[in-house]
Amino acid sequence: LPTFKTYPNLGVNYSELIQFQSRWSGECVTEMSKFGSAGPYVGLQECQRDTFGSLWWNSETGRLHDGFTTRCVVAGSPCSTTTSKVVGICMKSCDWVSRRMTSSEHVWSWDNIAGSFRWMEEPGLCLTAEDSTVFGQGLTLDNCSTLGNSVAVAQRFQPRWEVESFAGLCLRAAAPASYTEKIRRGYCLTIGVDRFGQGRWIFERDGNTLLAGQLANASGLWHSLKIEAKGAWVRASVDGKSQEVIDKGATPGMAALISGWHEALFDNFAL
Numbered sequence: 392l393p394t395f396k397t398y399p400n401l402g403v404n405y406s407e408l409i410q411f412q413s414r415w416s417g418e419c420v421t422e423m424s425k426f427g428s429a430g431p432y433v434g435l436q437e438c439q440r441d442t443f444g445s446l447w448w449n450s451e452t453g454r455l456h457d458g459f460t461t462r463c464v465v466a467g468s469p470c471s472t473t474t475s476k477v478v479g480i481c482m483k484s485c486d487w488v489s490r491r492m493t494s495s496e497h498v499w500s501w502d503n504i505a506g507s508f509r510w511m512e513e514p515g516l517c518l519t520a521e522d523s524t525v526f527g528q529g530l531t532l533d534n535c536s537t538l539g540n541s542v543a544v545a546q547r548f549q550p551r552w553e554v555e556s557f558a559g560l561c562l563r564a565a566a567p568a569s570y571t572e573k574i575r576r577g578y579c580l581t582i583g584v585d586r587f588g589q590g591r592w593i594f595e596r597d598g599n600t601l602l603a604g605q606l607a608n609a610s611g612l613w614h615s616l617k618i619e620a621k622g623a624w625v626r627a628s629v630d631g632k633s634q635e636v637i638d639k640g641a642t643p644g645m646a647a648l649i650s651g652w653h654e655a656l657f658d659n660f661a662l
Contacts, residue, residue: 409448412438414547417599420446422482433464433480434529435520453498456485463488465497466510466532479531507546520545552591552603557583558655562618563644574598577644580616580627584609594627602627602634
């Protein structure tokens with residue numbers, strides 16, 4: 392992969408930033424364009440490739456904020472709400488948040504086992520889609536559910552990474568349903584560099600991340616990628632290191648090589 396221009400460093404440790412998407416809809420946690428009396432809503436919308444609409448969780452500080460750390464997600468008294476949920480959430484200036492609120496009121500913890508976000512002021516409350524059957528939903532807080540609970544799907548999220556400069560391969564791939572479709576259908580393993588210059592590898596099915604990790608050196612080097620699949624068993628390997636998943640949603644398809652709009656070289660391809 393070639394080297395390429397990244398976003399300027401704005402005093403943020405970008406390697407700590409993680410974007411999250413809903414497991415049920417594939418949409419990302421986003422600052423929505425509509426406003427309420429307390430400010431812009433926080434919700435689920437189509438994942439953005441820039442830093443303006445998307446919200447990021449900082450694993451170092453526990454804050455959910457925009458890409459430039461100017462606006463933060465808060466909950467409780469600053470966010471008036473007319474919904475029937477327990478507590479509303481909204482966006483406020485991060486400077487305002489630091490002056491007016493205690494740290495636990497604007498800090499969020501990621502429960503990796505449950506796949507949900509907990510509000511540190513009241514850890515029994517989790518980020519929840521207002522209606523888990525409709526796309527483009529707002530988010531609020533509700534009692535954290537168990538996996539068998541009827542609202543569990545509305546509280547399930549997963550980390551999402553994107554790479555700007557990438558190359559990779561796909562297995563069990565299918566043609567897009569239309570020319571406007573943005574996701575790659577099938578299993579795809581990509582290696583590349585994100586917008587902040589961080590090397591990453593990502594293994595997805597139909598645009599949903601199954602496995603992911605960081606790479607110290609992604610661009611300017613040769614890498615070895617491999618996908619193996621038999622029934623529901625799938626294994627992805629990057630430079631000799633492999634991880635496995637059991638995925639019963641697999642369908643037959645093609646094999647493919649993929650890359651972004653840049654120079655990428657392939658060699659020793661075998662099927």
